[in-house]
Amino acid sequence: MSTGIQKYGNQRYIILVSGSAAETMQKLASQAGQQETGGILIGYYQDGQARITEATPPPSDSRRSYARFERGVNGLKAYLADKWLSEPREYYLGEWHSHPATWARPSPTDHLQMRKILDDPNIDCACPILIVVAGHSKPSPKFSIHVYDGMTKSPAPLYRC
Numbered sequence: 001m002s003t004g005i006q007k008y009g010n011q012r013y014i015i016l017v018s019g020s021a022a023e024t025m026q027k028l029a030s031q032a033g034q035q036e037t038g039g040i041l042i043g044y045y046q047d048g049q050a051r052i053t054e055a056t057p058p059p060s061d062s063r064r065s066y067a068r069f070e071r072g073v074n075g076l077k078a079y080l081a082d083k084w085l086s087e088p089r090e091y092y093l094g095e096w097h098s099h100p101a102t103w104a105r106p107s108p109t110d111h112l113q114m115r116k117i118l119d120d121p122n123i124d125c126a127c128p129i130l131i132v133v134a135g136h137s138k139p140s141p142k143f144s145i146h147v148y149d150g151m152t153k154s155p156a157p158l159y160r161c
């Protein structure tokens, strides 16, 4: 398992995923077995690149099933307030969840959810990132990464670079 930073990009965006964030998502996804799991992505922007430093476990009020994950909110506000005071300052960058039985590709529901997050003034994130972790990752990629900026209905995926 890689512990280095993984770089993903498309024509518009570059995203760096820390080894520990990637490991956390893979570990939680495999621990969750046949249930979806997920959390939020935390990090910061530097030189126009998003740097994901952390993927959180699911808040305790999340609702999970085989083909659905509704992320809860318990504890997130306080956690993000702490991160805001860290050096470098870190904040909400997006969402991640697992697809235990399918590809890492976002579902139509996922696209819809992310556009809701994009429009949510309480979340206040101009281009939320979605990482989906595949349960059965062979031969499909382990992750898919998309950025929702409201420019297109279904954004282009970012590829490892």
Ligand SMILES: [Zn+2]
Binding pocket: 097, 098, 099, 106, 107, 110, 132
């Ligand atoms: Zn999904």
